[in-house]
Amino acid sequence: MSDKIVERVSELLNQEKWTRATLNNYTVANFTELDELLDDVVKDDAAQEVLELCDEHLIHTKNSIIGLYVSGVVHLSRQTMDDSNLVSLIEIFTDNHKWNIVEYLCRRILEFGENRFALRTLADCYDNESQIEKKYDVWERLIRVDYDEADIVRHLAEKREEDGLIEEAVDYYKKALHRYINKRQFNSIKEVWHKLIQYAADETEFFYHAESRIAKTVSPERSVQLLEDLYPHFKGKNPNTSIDILKRVLEYDPKNPWARKEITECFQEKYGAHSQLDEYIRLSNLNQSWRNVHDAIADFEKHIAFDEGNFVYHRSWGVGIIRSIKGDQIVIDFARKRGHSMTLKMAVGALEILPKDHLWVLRSVWKKEKLREKIKKDIVWGLRTVIKSSDNAADMKKVKAELVPSILTAGEWSSWSTKARGILKTNSTFGVLPDKADHFVVRDQPITLGEKTHNKFKGAKSYFEKIRILEEFLEYMDSEIEAGTDSEFFREMVDYFVASIKSATTMNETVVAGYLLVSRIVEKHRYFDVGLELDFRTMYDQIDGVEAVFGAIDSTELKREFVHKLREHVEEWPQLYVRLFPHYLSRDIIGELERAGHHDRLVELFMRVYENYREYREAFVWLARNVIDDRWFSRLNIGYEKILIAMIHLLDLTFRDIDNRRDVSQNRKINRQIHNFLFKDNTIRQYLSQADEDGINRVYTLVRDVKELDPSIKIELKQQIMNEHPGFHFYGETDEIESVSRGGFMVTLASYQEKQRALKHLHEVDVPQNSKEIGEAAALGDLKENAEYKAAKERQDLLNSSAARMQDELDKATIIRPEDLDATAVSFGTKVTLRGPNDESEHYTVLGPWESDPEHRVISYLSPLGHELLNAKVGQRLEFTINERKYEFDVERIEPVEL
Structure with a gap:
């Protein structure tokens, strides 16, 4: 069938060449007929043959209308972005003013995605046909894809x-202003700037952002000129904003006499009612040109803040209120130091002025419960208050330090902070510092998510942090209408990665990650022209050391894309999957190899990780937990016991690395995964239930030798073995009870369990309760003189010491069970009957220090008397001295006690 389609296309091409059809004979109907033919080409899967036929024809007849059209549409249908043939065709009909055909061809291109040439030509077409509204509609689409x-x-x-x-x-x-700034066209910038002053002068945050960009891309002098144009709108109406604008002018031009004079007048207007205004202007030399203007302003603002009724903070006395100012003397009422007097000079250096809505002021004047409820119910208000109280810049650590435990408890903070993070991310009231992406600010005017993301992007320190920020924005674009790809901020962020790719000299992890990210954006928004040849195979061939580069990519999503593109573009992908798996633990790799029938590669993958499990710890644990039940796993010539042994060994290694403070976070994560696999999932128990005696001994001995493992787990496993295999002989345990390791001691199971319960109560009840008391005592303030706080801290040290001691004792204890007892001689767990010189019988039960009860004749084998009785046999005569007292006994009877 495909042969017939190719033959039809060939006939049309030849017919066009023989008849030499003129352009005037072509109508839209001709192209709709060609579209029907193209539908058949696609149905019969003949696109490649038809494309080769047309391209060959165009070599000899470059202006073939049919050849250009069919080839162009086939190229676009393949998502190759090659629209050159259709562009040539449109230019031919444009030159001949065949506007209806031009419109049809442009629309045909746009069926495959937005295209700048097609949109611009379509707009010109509508302009020539005087279809103005349609032209504006097309312009709307054009500016979303043409950022210049x-x-x-x-x-x-x-x-x-x-x-x-x-x-x-x-x-x-606003959008036009950003684009003119990029083009450095100052005359157009100035004209649009004045339009925005006319309609949106109060959006000062926007003007400040634009002005800073103009200073960088055009010149600081031009920024000053534009700020001087903005200033008259606020002069005499809003002294605060007027002062902000003039400060910005003086940042660029500190010696500007006009700005210095104007800012002095603005201060006089703002503080006209202040009793010390003229004096503070004089002291700061604000109106004296010889003094540095920034120092003079800082000096003036520091002094002018001191006025009656204002709140202040002293690091020793806390929050106070200025009661009076007389001459050079200021009188302040602090909570614990009322009527305190100091000179103005001393006050300026020792006190911090607090606004009336400062959190510390509110803590002083509001009841604690009122403030707590307000912050809990109105999270936006709480965030605004804390951030404003921190010089309008705070990260979440700072917010927590201000609220916990003085206002919110640790439990309340957990849920409150989760909601707060969501608000900080999306609420237009909050922005971020340009140089510190994790520090939030309160905006005077709302901020778009695009601008907020851009500021966060600029403040990000690492390359991969910038990638994560842009990916978050891309997710938002997929779900929202506002701030799409036509956002100037979005373009700037993408340009950062494009520039890093273009300037790269080696194909390292950041360049590869940037390539993958930009490729994803271009694939989704095909009109997005970044000026790069985005060919994966070409990029891959330039990578030196693919494993190291891939492993260093700090993004799971980008690793997934890399792996998928390997499958599409690199023939040796199965071998690469085996090598890359330890750096990307995912079913993607396992599943793709299995679907493609590469079971030998799966075996190779597992054995490579298993044989190097100390190096590939996380990969081995992942495989043990996820693929053991897979069909291909049965092909492995490896016993299940070997996997368990390797896992137990890794458990021990991670414990040791944690103790040695080596990569603690990662080792804790792996240790927890192994622990859950072996014990929480009952993997070890199930194995012990079905293994032979040698296997049980091998596995149990390894578990027993993991020093940091909870002793109760070892006891439970040992008990399981003894229950299922009575009389089981454990490696390393002799028949002699006295073989207890040096420094250890013997106990009964009941005593051991009682001690465990006591330790658990200490950890779960006593310590948390004391921590709560510490928090409550700390909330009272002034920790140096806080008796409750000191007492609670002392008790905390005592509890921690007790817990450590109890844990140490548990680690050293060896549990003696009934089957361990030997009544042929006096030993732990025996009751001995002795006859003294007066023919009187005495009975003693020999146990350990935890069971010792002398009043009831239960003695420890470690006590002086117990030590003398140990190993004595029936009929033996004993003579010994304790504390200068002589003892003489005959051993009459030895019997085991019930443990």
Whole structure:
């Protein structure tokens, strides 16, 4: 069937060449007929043959209308982004003013995705046909894909302005301003700037951001010029904003006499009612040109803050309120030091001025319960208050330090902070510092998510942190309408990665990650022109040491994309999957190898990890937990016991590394996974239930030798073995009870369990209760003189010491069971009858220090008397001295006691 389609196309091409059909004979109907033919080409899977036929034909007849059209559509249908043939075709019909055909061809291209050339040509087409509304609609689409286009954005803004849609006009003017800044076209920048002053002057945050970009891309002098144009709008109306603008001018031009004079007048307007205004202007030399303007402003603002009724903070006396100012003397009422007097000079250096809505002030004047409830119910208010109280810059650690435990408990903080993080991420009231992405600020004007993300992006320190921020924004774009790919902030973030790829000299992990990220964006938004040849195979061939580079990519999602592209573009992908698996623990690799029938590679993968399990710890644990039940696993020539032994060995290794403070976080994670696999999932128990005696001994001995493992687990496993195999002989345990290791001691199971319960109560009840008391005592303040706090801290030290001692004793204890007892001689767990010189019988039960009860004649084998009786046999005469007292006994009877 495909042969017939190819033959039909060939006939059409030849017919066109023989008849030499002129352009004037072509109509839209001709192209709709070709589209029907192309549908058949796709159905019959003949696209490649038809494409080769057309390309060959175009070599000899470069202006073949049919050849250009069929080849162009086939290329686009394959998502190759090669639109050159259709572009040539459109130019041919444009030159001949066949606008209806031009429109059809442009629309045909746009069926495969947005295209700048097609949109621009379609807009020109509508302009020639005087279809103005349609032209504007196309322009709307064009500016979303052409980030360099600024004039059309401005035309759209002017159209919205003419139609009275001022809010929409402002959005377009803002976008135009950003694009003119990128183009460094200052005249256009200035014109749009004045338009925005006319309609949105109060959006100072936007002007400040734009002004800072202009200073970098054009010049600081131009920024000063624009700020001077913005200033008159606020002069005499808003002294705070006027001062902010003038400060920015002085940052660029500290010797600007106009700005210095204006800022002095603004301060006089703002603080006109202040009793010390003139004096503080004089002291700071604010209006004296010889003094550094920034020092003068800082000096003035520090002094002017001191006025009656204002709150202050002293690091020793806490929050206070200024009661009066007379001359150079200030009188302040602190909570514990009322009527305190100090000089102005001393106050400026020793006190911090607090606004009335500062958190410390609220803690002083509000009842604790009122403040607690307000912060719990109104999280936005709580965040705003804490951040503003921290010089308008705080991370979550700072927020927690201010709220816990003085206002919120640790438990309340857990749920409160989760909600707070979500609010900080999406609420337009909060932004981030440009140089510290984890520090939040309170904005005077709302901020878009695009701008917030951009600020966070700029503040991110690492390359992969920037990747994660952009990926978050891409997720938001997929679910929201606002701030899509036409966002100037989005383009700037993408350009950062494009620039890093272009400037790279070696193909390291950051370049590969940037390539994968940019490729994903371009594949999804095919109109996105980044000026790069994004060919995976070419990039892959430049990687030196693929394992090391892949392992260093700090993004699971990008690793997944890399693995998938290997499968598509690299023939030796199965071998690479085996090598890369330890760096990407996922079913993706296992599943793909299994589906492709590469069971030999799966075996190779497992054995490679198993034979190097000390190096590939996490990979081995993942395999042990996830693939043992897979069908291909049965092909392995490896016993289940070997896997268990390796896991137990890793358990011991991770315990040791944790003790040695080596990669603690990672080792704790692996240790927890192994522990759950072996004991929580009952893997060891199930194995012991079905293994032979040698296997049981091998596995149990390894478990027993893991020093840091909970002793109760060892006891339970040993008990299971003894229950299932009565009389079982354990490696390393002799028949002599006295073989207890040096420094250890013997106990009964009941005593051991009682001690475990006591330790558990200490950890789960006593210590948490005392920690709560410490928090409550700390909330009372002034820890140096806080008796409750000191007492609670002392008790905490005592509890920790007791817990450590009890744990040490448990580690040293050896449990003696009934089957361990030997009544042929006096030993642990025996009752001995002695006859003295007066022919009187005495009875003693010999146990350990935990069971000792002298009043009831239960003695420890470690006591002086117990030590003298140990190993004595029936009929033996004993003579010994304790504390200068002589004893003489005959051993009459020895019998085991019930343990």
